[in-house]
Amino acid sequence: MKWQGGRNSGNVEDRRGMSGGQKLTLGGIGGVIVLIIGFFMGGDPGELLNQMQQQQGGTTEQGEFQSTPEEDRLVEFAGVVLTSTEDVWGAIFQENGKSYPVTKLTIYRDAYETGGCGVGQAHFGPFYCPGDQKIYLDLSFNNELANRFGAKGEFALAYVIAHEVGHHIQNIxxxxxxxxxxRAKMSEREYNKISVMTELQADFYAGVWAHHATKQSDVKLTYDDIVEGMRAAAAVGDDHIQEQAQGHSSPESFTHGTSEQRAYWFKKGYETGDINQGNTFNDPSLQ
Structure with a gap:
Protein backbone atom coordinates (compact mmCIF):
# COMPACT_ATOMS: atom_id res chain seq x y z
CA MET A 1 0.00 0.00 0.00
CA LYS A 2 1.51 3.30 -1.10
CA TRP A 3 0.28 6.37 0.73
CA GLN A 4 3.33 8.39 1.80
CA GLY A 5 3.31 11.88 0.36
CA GLY A 6 -0.42 11.81 -0.26
CA ARG A 7 -2.64 14.77 0.53
CA ASN A 8 -3.71 14.99 4.14
CA SER A 9 -7.36 15.70 4.84
CA GLY A 10 -8.32 18.89 6.62
CA ASN A 11 -11.15 16.96 8.24
CA VAL A 12 -9.04 15.10 10.81
CA GLU A 13 -9.47 16.37 14.36
CA ASP A 14 -6.56 15.39 16.58
CA ARG A 15 -8.02 15.46 20.10
CA ARG A 16 -5.52 13.18 21.82
CA GLY A 17 -4.48 15.99 24.16
CA MET A 18 -8.08 16.84 24.98
CA SER A 19 -9.41 13.39 25.78
CA GLY A 20 -11.50 13.03 28.88
CA GLY A 21 -14.84 11.78 30.07
CA GLN A 22 -16.44 9.12 32.19
CA LYS A 23 -14.22 6.11 32.69
CA LEU A 24 -16.43 3.03 32.68
CA THR A 25 -15.72 -0.11 34.67
CA LEU A 26 -16.86 -3.25 32.86
CA GLY A 27 -18.41 -6.15 34.71
CA GLY A 28 -16.14 -8.96 33.60
CA ILE A 29 -15.92 -10.68 30.23
CA GLY A 30 -19.67 -10.31 29.64
CA GLY A 31 -19.36 -6.55 29.61
CA VAL A 32 -16.43 -6.71 27.24
CA ILE A 33 -18.38 -8.92 24.84
CA VAL A 34 -21.36 -6.56 24.88
CA LEU A 35 -19.12 -3.62 24.04
CA ILE A 36 -17.27 -5.43 21.29
CA ILE A 37 -20.52 -6.55 19.68
CA GLY A 38 -22.20 -3.17 20.18
CA PHE A 39 -19.43 -0.92 18.97
CA PHE A 40 -16.89 -2.89 16.98
CA MET A 41 -16.52 -1.16 13.63
CA GLY A 42 -19.74 0.75 13.48
CA GLY A 43 -23.36 0.78 14.41
CA ASP A 44 -25.18 3.38 16.50
CA PRO A 45 -23.37 3.68 19.84
CA GLY A 46 -25.36 6.50 21.42
CA GLU A 47 -28.04 4.56 23.26
CA LEU A 48 -25.73 1.87 24.68
CA LEU A 49 -23.14 4.43 25.74
CA ASN A 50 -25.67 6.51 27.65
CA GLN A 51 -27.23 3.48 29.31
CA MET A 52 -23.89 2.16 30.57
CA GLN A 53 -22.82 5.57 31.83
CA GLN A 54 -26.08 6.00 33.75
CA GLN A 55 -25.84 2.53 35.26
CA GLN A 56 -22.18 2.66 36.26
CA GLY A 57 -21.34 6.32 36.65
CA GLY A 58 -17.73 7.47 36.52
CA THR A 59 -15.30 10.26 36.99
CA THR A 60 -13.71 12.65 34.56
CA GLU A 61 -10.07 11.98 33.91
CA GLN A 62 -7.61 14.18 32.02
CA GLY A 63 -4.11 12.85 31.52
CA GLU A 64 -1.02 14.48 30.11
CA PHE A 65 -0.62 13.99 26.40
CA GLN A 66 2.60 12.84 24.82
CA SER A 67 2.64 11.55 21.27
CA THR A 68 5.07 9.04 19.79
CA PRO A 69 6.61 8.80 16.31
CA GLU A 70 4.46 5.71 15.68
CA GLU A 71 1.27 7.56 16.59
CA ASP A 72 2.28 10.59 14.54
CA ARG A 73 2.72 8.29 11.56
CA LEU A 74 -0.72 6.74 12.14
CA VAL A 75 -2.32 10.19 12.33
CA GLU A 76 -0.74 11.08 8.99
CA PHE A 77 -1.82 7.73 7.55
CA ALA A 78 -5.40 8.23 8.72
CA GLY A 79 -5.46 11.69 7.16
CA VAL A 80 -4.27 10.41 3.78
CA VAL A 81 -6.78 7.54 3.82
CA LEU A 82 -9.61 9.92 4.74
CA THR A 83 -8.62 12.18 1.84
CA SER A 84 -8.76 9.14 -0.43
CA THR A 85 -12.31 8.36 0.70
CA GLU A 86 -13.25 11.99 0.08
CA ASP A 87 -11.86 11.81 -3.46
CA VAL A 88 -13.61 8.54 -4.25
CA TRP A 89 -17.00 9.33 -2.76
CA GLY A 90 -16.85 12.89 -4.08
CA ALA A 91 -16.46 11.49 -7.60
CA ILE A 92 -19.23 8.91 -7.13
CA PHE A 93 -21.66 11.52 -5.82
CA GLN A 94 -20.72 13.91 -8.63
CA GLU A 95 -21.42 11.21 -11.21
CA ASN A 96 -24.91 10.99 -9.73
CA GLY A 97 -25.43 14.74 -9.81
CA LYS A 98 -24.92 15.27 -6.10
CA SER A 99 -22.38 16.81 -3.75
CA TYR A 100 -20.69 14.65 -1.14
CA PRO A 101 -20.97 16.05 2.40
CA VAL A 102 -17.72 14.94 4.02
CA THR A 103 -17.40 13.38 7.45
CA LYS A 104 -14.75 14.26 10.02
CA LEU A 105 -12.42 11.83 11.74
CA THR A 106 -11.81 12.58 15.42
CA ILE A 107 -8.72 10.89 16.83
CA TYR A 108 -8.76 10.69 20.62
CA ARG A 109 -7.07 8.87 23.46
CA ASP A 110 -8.84 6.86 26.18
CA ALA A 111 -12.15 8.75 26.25
CA TYR A 112 -13.80 11.65 24.46
CA GLU A 113 -17.20 13.37 24.55
CA THR A 114 -18.89 12.99 21.18
CA GLY A 115 -21.35 15.45 19.70
CA GLY A 116 -24.33 13.14 19.90
CA CYS A 117 -23.38 9.65 21.09
CA GLY A 118 -22.22 10.11 24.66
CA VAL A 119 -18.65 9.51 25.77
CA GLY A 120 -16.60 7.39 23.41
CA GLN A 121 -14.18 4.95 25.04
CA ALA A 122 -11.05 3.43 23.53
CA HIS A 123 -12.18 -0.15 24.22
CA PHE A 124 -15.36 0.40 22.21
CA GLY A 125 -13.34 0.33 19.00
CA PRO A 126 -13.87 2.78 16.13
CA PHE A 127 -17.42 4.00 15.56
CA TYR A 128 -19.48 6.44 13.54
CA CYS A 129 -21.79 8.81 15.38
CA PRO A 130 -24.85 9.82 13.31
CA GLY A 131 -25.59 12.61 15.80
CA ASP A 132 -22.60 14.71 14.74
CA GLN A 133 -21.69 12.78 11.57
CA LYS A 134 -18.16 12.07 12.78
CA ILE A 135 -15.95 9.01 13.00
CA TYR A 136 -14.19 8.37 16.31
CA LEU A 137 -10.94 6.44 16.56
CA ASP A 138 -8.45 5.74 19.33
CA LEU A 139 -5.17 4.81 17.66
CA SER A 140 -4.52 2.04 20.17
CA PHE A 141 -7.07 0.08 18.16
CA ASN A 142 -4.39 -0.43 15.52
CA ASN A 143 -2.53 -2.63 18.00
CA GLU A 144 -5.76 -4.48 18.77
CA LEU A 145 -6.19 -5.26 15.09
CA ALA A 146 -2.71 -6.74 14.81
CA ASN A 147 -2.17 -8.38 18.18
CA ARG A 148 -5.63 -9.49 19.25
CA PHE A 149 -7.44 -10.09 15.98
CA GLY A 150 -4.51 -10.97 13.75
CA ALA A 151 -5.36 -8.31 11.16
CA LYS A 152 -1.85 -7.10 10.42
CA GLY A 153 -0.61 -4.62 7.85
CA GLU A 154 -1.42 -1.01 7.03
CA PHE A 155 -4.45 -1.78 4.93
CA ALA A 156 -6.26 -3.28 7.93
CA LEU A 157 -6.60 0.18 9.49
CA ALA A 158 -7.46 1.69 6.10
CA TYR A 159 -10.30 -0.83 5.84
CA VAL A 160 -11.55 0.17 9.29
CA ILE A 161 -11.65 3.86 8.34
CA ALA A 162 -13.33 3.07 5.01
CA HIS A 163 -15.92 0.94 6.84
CA GLU A 164 -16.80 3.82 9.14
CA VAL A 165 -17.04 6.14 6.14
CA GLY A 166 -19.45 3.53 4.79
CA HIS A 167 -21.69 4.22 7.77
CA HIS A 168 -21.50 7.91 6.91
CA ILE A 169 -22.68 7.07 3.38
CA GLN A 170 -25.57 5.14 4.90
CA ASN A 171 -26.42 8.14 7.03
CA ILE A 172 -26.47 10.39 3.97
CA ARG A 183 -35.33 -0.86 16.63
CA ALA A 184 -38.38 -0.05 18.74
CA LYS A 185 -40.66 -2.22 16.60
CA MET A 186 -38.66 -5.43 16.73
CA SER A 187 -37.37 -7.93 19.22
CA GLU A 188 -33.66 -7.90 19.91
CA ARG A 189 -33.12 -11.03 17.84
CA GLU A 190 -35.06 -9.60 14.89
CA TYR A 191 -33.20 -6.32 15.03
CA ASN A 192 -29.85 -8.11 15.18
CA LYS A 193 -30.50 -9.27 11.61
CA ILE A 194 -31.06 -5.67 10.53
CA SER A 195 -27.86 -4.68 12.27
CA VAL A 196 -25.93 -7.39 10.41
CA MET A 197 -27.28 -6.15 7.08
CA THR A 198 -26.29 -2.60 8.01
CA GLU A 199 -22.74 -3.57 8.91
CA LEU A 200 -22.25 -5.74 5.84
CA GLN A 201 -23.34 -2.88 3.62
CA ALA A 202 -20.70 -0.68 5.27
CA ASP A 203 -18.16 -3.43 4.47
CA PHE A 204 -19.39 -3.34 0.86
CA TYR A 205 -18.90 0.42 0.70
CA ALA A 206 -15.36 -0.04 2.04
CA GLY A 207 -14.77 -2.37 -0.89
CA VAL A 208 -16.20 0.19 -3.31
CA TRP A 209 -13.69 2.71 -2.00
CA ALA A 210 -10.86 0.20 -2.49
CA HIS A 211 -12.01 -0.42 -6.07
CA HIS A 212 -11.65 3.25 -7.02
CA ALA A 213 -8.86 4.39 -4.68
CA THR A 214 -5.85 3.78 -6.92
CA LYS A 215 -7.30 5.61 -9.93
CA GLN A 216 -9.03 8.43 -8.11
CA SER A 217 -6.78 9.26 -5.15
CA ASP A 218 -3.22 9.39 -3.83
CA VAL A 219 -3.56 5.96 -2.20
CA LYS A 220 -2.25 3.17 -4.41
CA LEU A 221 -3.36 -0.39 -3.67
CA THR A 222 -2.23 -3.80 -4.83
CA TYR A 223 -4.19 -7.02 -4.84
CA ASP A 224 -2.20 -8.08 -1.78
CA ASP A 225 -3.76 -5.12 0.02
CA ILE A 226 -7.22 -6.32 -0.97
CA VAL A 227 -6.45 -9.80 0.38
CA GLU A 228 -5.26 -8.09 3.56
CA GLY A 229 -8.56 -6.21 3.70
CA MET A 230 -10.53 -9.44 3.34
CA ARG A 231 -8.52 -10.95 6.17
CA ALA A 232 -9.20 -7.90 8.31
CA ALA A 233 -12.93 -8.15 7.57
CA ALA A 234 -12.89 -11.83 8.48
CA ALA A 235 -10.94 -11.16 11.67
CA VAL A 236 -13.73 -8.97 13.01
CA GLY A 237 -16.59 -11.34 12.22
CA ASP A 238 -18.99 -11.90 15.10
CA ASP A 239 -18.27 -15.62 15.17
CA HIS A 240 -14.52 -15.08 15.38
CA ILE A 241 -14.79 -12.40 18.07
CA GLN A 242 -17.20 -14.41 20.23
CA GLU A 243 -15.20 -17.62 19.93
CA GLN A 244 -12.09 -15.71 20.97
CA ALA A 245 -13.82 -14.10 23.93
CA GLN A 246 -16.02 -16.91 25.26
CA GLY A 247 -15.02 -20.08 23.45
CA HIS A 248 -18.20 -20.37 21.38
CA SER A 249 -20.43 -18.24 19.18
CA SER A 250 -24.14 -17.42 19.44
CA PRO A 251 -25.54 -16.69 15.95
CA GLU A 252 -28.74 -15.17 17.34
CA SER A 253 -26.66 -12.41 18.95
CA PHE A 254 -24.63 -11.55 15.83
CA THR A 255 -24.80 -7.85 14.99
CA HIS A 256 -22.06 -7.41 12.39
CA GLY A 257 -21.98 -10.66 10.40
CA THR A 258 -19.76 -13.71 10.28
CA SER A 259 -16.17 -13.67 9.11
CA GLU A 260 -17.22 -15.22 5.80
CA GLN A 261 -20.00 -12.67 5.26
CA ARG A 262 -17.83 -9.67 6.06
CA ALA A 263 -15.05 -10.78 3.71
CA TYR A 264 -17.61 -11.59 0.99
CA TRP A 265 -19.26 -8.18 1.01
CA PHE A 266 -15.98 -6.30 1.13
CA LYS A 267 -14.77 -8.33 -1.85
CA LYS A 268 -18.03 -7.74 -3.73
CA GLY A 269 -17.66 -3.99 -3.28
CA TYR A 270 -14.08 -4.17 -4.50
CA GLU A 271 -14.90 -6.31 -7.54
CA THR A 272 -17.94 -4.32 -8.70
CA GLY A 273 -17.13 -0.78 -7.59
CA ASP A 274 -20.86 -0.18 -8.07
CA ILE A 275 -22.84 1.22 -5.14
CA ASN A 276 -26.02 -0.23 -6.65
CA GLN A 277 -24.75 -3.78 -6.02
CA GLY A 278 -24.67 -3.42 -2.24
CA ASN A 279 -28.29 -3.79 -1.14
CA THR A 280 -27.69 -6.25 1.67
CA PHE A 281 -31.25 -5.73 2.89
CA ASN A 282 -32.59 -7.60 -0.17
CA ASP A 283 -30.18 -10.52 0.09
CA PRO A 284 -32.27 -13.67 0.78
CA SER A 285 -29.35 -15.33 2.59
CA LEU A 286 -29.44 -12.59 5.25
CA GLN A 287 -33.17 -12.73 5.93
Whole structure:
Protein backbone atom coordinates (compact mmCIF):
# COMPACT_ATOMS: atom_id res chain seq x y z
CA MET A 1 0.00 0.00 0.00
CA LYS A 2 1.51 3.30 -1.10
CA TRP A 3 0.28 6.37 0.73
CA GLN A 4 3.33 8.39 1.80
CA GLY A 5 3.31 11.88 0.36
CA GLY A 6 -0.42 11.81 -0.26
CA ARG A 7 -2.64 14.77 0.53
CA ASN A 8 -3.71 14.99 4.14
CA SER A 9 -7.36 15.70 4.84
CA GLY A 10 -8.32 18.89 6.62
CA ASN A 11 -11.15 16.96 8.24
CA VAL A 12 -9.04 15.10 10.81
CA GLU A 13 -9.47 16.37 14.36
CA ASP A 14 -6.56 15.39 16.58
CA ARG A 15 -8.02 15.46 20.10
CA ARG A 16 -5.52 13.18 21.82
CA GLY A 17 -4.48 15.99 24.16
CA MET A 18 -8.08 16.84 24.98
CA SER A 19 -9.41 13.39 25.78
CA GLY A 20 -11.50 13.03 28.88
CA GLY A 21 -14.84 11.78 30.07
CA GLN A 22 -16.44 9.12 32.19
CA LYS A 23 -14.22 6.11 32.69
CA LEU A 24 -16.43 3.03 32.68
CA THR A 25 -15.72 -0.11 34.67
CA LEU A 26 -16.86 -3.25 32.86
CA GLY A 27 -18.41 -6.15 34.71
CA GLY A 28 -16.14 -8.96 33.60
CA ILE A 29 -15.92 -10.68 30.23
CA GLY A 30 -19.67 -10.31 29.64
CA GLY A 31 -19.36 -6.55 29.61
CA VAL A 32 -16.43 -6.71 27.24
CA ILE A 33 -18.38 -8.92 24.84
CA VAL A 34 -21.36 -6.56 24.88
CA LEU A 35 -19.12 -3.62 24.04
CA ILE A 36 -17.27 -5.43 21.29
CA ILE A 37 -20.52 -6.55 19.68
CA GLY A 38 -22.20 -3.17 20.18
CA PHE A 39 -19.43 -0.92 18.97
CA PHE A 40 -16.89 -2.89 16.98
CA MET A 41 -16.52 -1.16 13.63
CA GLY A 42 -19.74 0.75 13.48
CA GLY A 43 -23.36 0.78 14.41
CA ASP A 44 -25.18 3.38 16.50
CA PRO A 45 -23.37 3.68 19.84
CA GLY A 46 -25.36 6.50 21.42
CA GLU A 47 -28.04 4.56 23.26
CA LEU A 48 -25.73 1.87 24.68
CA LEU A 49 -23.14 4.43 25.74
CA ASN A 50 -25.67 6.51 27.65
CA GLN A 51 -27.23 3.48 29.31
CA MET A 52 -23.89 2.16 30.57
CA GLN A 53 -22.82 5.57 31.83
CA GLN A 54 -26.08 6.00 33.75
CA GLN A 55 -25.84 2.53 35.26
CA GLN A 56 -22.18 2.66 36.26
CA GLY A 57 -21.34 6.32 36.65
CA GLY A 58 -17.73 7.47 36.52
CA THR A 59 -15.30 10.26 36.99
CA THR A 60 -13.71 12.65 34.56
CA GLU A 61 -10.07 11.98 33.91
CA GLN A 62 -7.61 14.18 32.02
CA GLY A 63 -4.11 12.85 31.52
CA GLU A 64 -1.02 14.48 30.11
CA PHE A 65 -0.62 13.99 26.40
CA GLN A 66 2.60 12.84 24.82
CA SER A 67 2.64 11.55 21.27
CA THR A 68 5.07 9.04 19.79
CA PRO A 69 6.61 8.80 16.31
CA GLU A 70 4.46 5.71 15.68
CA GLU A 71 1.27 7.56 16.59
CA ASP A 72 2.28 10.59 14.54
CA ARG A 73 2.72 8.29 11.56
CA LEU A 74 -0.72 6.74 12.14
CA VAL A 75 -2.32 10.19 12.33
CA GLU A 76 -0.74 11.08 8.99
CA PHE A 77 -1.82 7.73 7.55
CA ALA A 78 -5.40 8.23 8.72
CA GLY A 79 -5.46 11.69 7.16
CA VAL A 80 -4.27 10.41 3.78
CA VAL A 81 -6.78 7.54 3.82
CA LEU A 82 -9.61 9.92 4.74
CA THR A 83 -8.62 12.18 1.84
CA SER A 84 -8.76 9.14 -0.43
CA THR A 85 -12.31 8.36 0.70
CA GLU A 86 -13.25 11.99 0.08
CA ASP A 87 -11.86 11.81 -3.46
CA VAL A 88 -13.61 8.54 -4.25
CA TRP A 89 -17.00 9.33 -2.76
CA GLY A 90 -16.85 12.89 -4.08
CA ALA A 91 -16.46 11.49 -7.60
CA ILE A 92 -19.23 8.91 -7.13
CA PHE A 93 -21.66 11.52 -5.82
CA GLN A 94 -20.72 13.91 -8.63
CA GLU A 95 -21.42 11.21 -11.21
CA ASN A 96 -24.91 10.99 -9.73
CA GLY A 97 -25.43 14.74 -9.81
CA LYS A 98 -24.92 15.27 -6.10
CA SER A 99 -22.38 16.81 -3.75
CA TYR A 100 -20.69 14.65 -1.14
CA PRO A 101 -20.97 16.05 2.40
CA VAL A 102 -17.72 14.94 4.02
CA THR A 103 -17.40 13.38 7.45
CA LYS A 104 -14.75 14.26 10.02
CA LEU A 105 -12.42 11.83 11.74
CA THR A 106 -11.81 12.58 15.42
CA ILE A 107 -8.72 10.89 16.83
CA TYR A 108 -8.76 10.69 20.62
CA ARG A 109 -7.07 8.87 23.46
CA ASP A 110 -8.84 6.86 26.18
CA ALA A 111 -12.15 8.75 26.25
CA TYR A 112 -13.80 11.65 24.46
CA GLU A 113 -17.20 13.37 24.55
CA THR A 114 -18.89 12.99 21.18
CA GLY A 115 -21.35 15.45 19.70
CA GLY A 116 -24.33 13.14 19.90
CA CYS A 117 -23.38 9.65 21.09
CA GLY A 118 -22.22 10.11 24.66
CA VAL A 119 -18.65 9.51 25.77
CA GLY A 120 -16.60 7.39 23.41
CA GLN A 121 -14.18 4.95 25.04
CA ALA A 122 -11.05 3.43 23.53
CA HIS A 123 -12.18 -0.15 24.22
CA PHE A 124 -15.36 0.40 22.21
CA GLY A 125 -13.34 0.33 19.00
CA PRO A 126 -13.87 2.78 16.13
CA PHE A 127 -17.42 4.00 15.56
CA TYR A 128 -19.48 6.44 13.54
CA CYS A 129 -21.79 8.81 15.38
CA PRO A 130 -24.85 9.82 13.31
CA GLY A 131 -25.59 12.61 15.80
CA ASP A 132 -22.60 14.71 14.74
CA GLN A 133 -21.69 12.78 11.57
CA LYS A 134 -18.16 12.07 12.78
CA ILE A 135 -15.95 9.01 13.00
CA TYR A 136 -14.19 8.37 16.31
CA LEU A 137 -10.94 6.44 16.56
CA ASP A 138 -8.45 5.74 19.33
CA LEU A 139 -5.17 4.81 17.66
CA SER A 140 -4.52 2.04 20.17
CA PHE A 141 -7.07 0.08 18.16
CA ASN A 142 -4.39 -0.43 15.52
CA ASN A 143 -2.53 -2.63 18.00
CA GLU A 144 -5.76 -4.48 18.77
CA LEU A 145 -6.19 -5.26 15.09
CA ALA A 146 -2.71 -6.74 14.81
CA ASN A 147 -2.17 -8.38 18.18
CA ARG A 148 -5.63 -9.49 19.25
CA PHE A 149 -7.44 -10.09 15.98
CA GLY A 150 -4.51 -10.97 13.75
CA ALA A 151 -5.36 -8.31 11.16
CA LYS A 152 -1.85 -7.10 10.42
CA GLY A 153 -0.61 -4.62 7.85
CA GLU A 154 -1.42 -1.01 7.03
CA PHE A 155 -4.45 -1.78 4.93
CA ALA A 156 -6.26 -3.28 7.93
CA LEU A 157 -6.60 0.18 9.49
CA ALA A 158 -7.46 1.69 6.10
CA TYR A 159 -10.30 -0.83 5.84
CA VAL A 160 -11.55 0.17 9.29
CA ILE A 161 -11.65 3.86 8.34
CA ALA A 162 -13.33 3.07 5.01
CA HIS A 163 -15.92 0.94 6.84
CA GLU A 164 -16.80 3.82 9.14
CA VAL A 165 -17.04 6.14 6.14
CA GLY A 166 -19.45 3.53 4.79
CA HIS A 167 -21.69 4.22 7.77
CA HIS A 168 -21.50 7.91 6.91
CA ILE A 169 -22.68 7.07 3.38
CA GLN A 170 -25.57 5.14 4.90
CA ASN A 171 -26.42 8.14 7.03
CA ILE A 172 -26.47 10.39 3.97
CA UNK A 173 -28.74 7.95 2.14
CA UNK A 174 -31.08 7.74 5.13
CA UNK A 175 -30.37 4.06 5.81
CA UNK A 176 -29.32 4.57 9.43
CA UNK A 177 -32.43 6.59 10.17
CA UNK A 178 -34.61 3.81 8.79
CA UNK A 179 -32.84 1.00 10.60
CA UNK A 180 -32.83 2.89 13.90
CA UNK A 181 -36.58 3.47 13.53
CA UNK A 182 -37.03 -0.31 13.30
CA ARG A 183 -35.33 -0.86 16.63
CA ALA A 184 -38.38 -0.05 18.74
CA LYS A 185 -40.66 -2.22 16.60
CA MET A 186 -38.66 -5.43 16.73
CA SER A 187 -37.37 -7.93 19.22
CA GLU A 188 -33.66 -7.90 19.91
CA ARG A 189 -33.12 -11.03 17.84
CA GLU A 190 -35.06 -9.60 14.89
CA TYR A 191 -33.20 -6.32 15.03
CA ASN A 192 -29.85 -8.11 15.18
CA LYS A 193 -30.50 -9.27 11.61
CA ILE A 194 -31.06 -5.67 10.53
CA SER A 195 -27.86 -4.68 12.27
CA VAL A 196 -25.93 -7.39 10.41
CA MET A 197 -27.28 -6.15 7.08
CA THR A 198 -26.29 -2.60 8.01
CA GLU A 199 -22.74 -3.57 8.91
CA LEU A 200 -22.25 -5.74 5.84
CA GLN A 201 -23.34 -2.88 3.62
CA ALA A 202 -20.70 -0.68 5.27
CA ASP A 203 -18.16 -3.43 4.47
CA PHE A 204 -19.39 -3.34 0.86
CA TYR A 205 -18.90 0.42 0.70
CA ALA A 206 -15.36 -0.04 2.04
CA GLY A 207 -14.77 -2.37 -0.89
CA VAL A 208 -16.20 0.19 -3.31
CA TRP A 209 -13.69 2.71 -2.00
CA ALA A 210 -10.86 0.20 -2.49
CA HIS A 211 -12.01 -0.42 -6.07
CA HIS A 212 -11.65 3.25 -7.02
CA ALA A 213 -8.86 4.39 -4.68
CA THR A 214 -5.85 3.78 -6.92
CA LYS A 215 -7.30 5.61 -9.93
CA GLN A 216 -9.03 8.43 -8.11
CA SER A 217 -6.78 9.26 -5.15
CA ASP A 218 -3.22 9.39 -3.83
CA VAL A 219 -3.56 5.96 -2.20
CA LYS A 220 -2.25 3.17 -4.41
CA LEU A 221 -3.36 -0.39 -3.67
CA THR A 222 -2.23 -3.80 -4.83
CA TYR A 223 -4.19 -7.02 -4.84
CA ASP A 224 -2.20 -8.08 -1.78
CA ASP A 225 -3.76 -5.12 0.02
CA ILE A 226 -7.22 -6.32 -0.97
CA VAL A 227 -6.45 -9.80 0.38
CA GLU A 228 -5.26 -8.09 3.56
CA GLY A 229 -8.56 -6.21 3.70
CA MET A 230 -10.53 -9.44 3.34
CA ARG A 231 -8.52 -10.95 6.17
CA ALA A 232 -9.20 -7.90 8.31
CA ALA A 233 -12.93 -8.15 7.57
CA ALA A 234 -12.89 -11.83 8.48
CA ALA A 235 -10.94 -11.16 11.67
CA VAL A 236 -13.73 -8.97 13.01
CA GLY A 237 -16.59 -11.34 12.22
CA ASP A 238 -18.99 -11.90 15.10
CA ASP A 239 -18.27 -15.62 15.17
CA HIS A 240 -14.52 -15.08 15.38
CA ILE A 241 -14.79 -12.40 18.07
CA GLN A 242 -17.20 -14.41 20.23
CA GLU A 243 -15.20 -17.62 19.93
CA GLN A 244 -12.09 -15.71 20.97
CA ALA A 245 -13.82 -14.10 23.93
CA GLN A 246 -16.02 -16.91 25.26
CA GLY A 247 -15.02 -20.08 23.45
CA HIS A 248 -18.20 -20.37 21.38
CA SER A 249 -20.43 -18.24 19.18
CA SER A 250 -24.14 -17.42 19.44
CA PRO A 251 -25.54 -16.69 15.95
CA GLU A 252 -28.74 -15.17 17.34
CA SER A 253 -26.66 -12.41 18.95
CA PHE A 254 -24.63 -11.55 15.83
CA THR A 255 -24.80 -7.85 14.99
CA HIS A 256 -22.06 -7.41 12.39
CA GLY A 257 -21.98 -10.66 10.40
CA THR A 258 -19.76 -13.71 10.28
CA SER A 259 -16.17 -13.67 9.11
CA GLU A 260 -17.22 -15.22 5.80
CA GLN A 261 -20.00 -12.67 5.26
CA ARG A 262 -17.83 -9.67 6.06
CA ALA A 263 -15.05 -10.78 3.71
CA TYR A 264 -17.61 -11.59 0.99
CA TRP A 265 -19.26 -8.18 1.01
CA PHE A 266 -15.98 -6.30 1.13
CA LYS A 267 -14.77 -8.33 -1.85
CA LYS A 268 -18.03 -7.74 -3.73
CA GLY A 269 -17.66 -3.99 -3.28
CA TYR A 270 -14.08 -4.17 -4.50
CA GLU A 271 -14.90 -6.31 -7.54
CA THR A 272 -17.94 -4.32 -8.70
CA GLY A 273 -17.13 -0.78 -7.59
CA ASP A 274 -20.86 -0.18 -8.07
CA ILE A 275 -22.84 1.22 -5.14
CA ASN A 276 -26.02 -0.23 -6.65
CA GLN A 277 -24.75 -3.78 -6.02
CA GLY A 278 -24.67 -3.42 -2.24
CA ASN A 279 -28.29 -3.79 -1.14
CA THR A 280 -27.69 -6.25 1.67
CA PHE A 281 -31.25 -5.73 2.89
CA ASN A 282 -32.59 -7.60 -0.17
CA ASP A 283 -30.18 -10.52 0.09
CA PRO A 284 -32.27 -13.67 0.78
CA SER A 285 -29.35 -15.33 2.59
CA LEU A 286 -29.44 -12.59 5.25
CA GLN A 287 -33.17 -12.73 5.93
Missing amino acids: FGVLQQTNAM
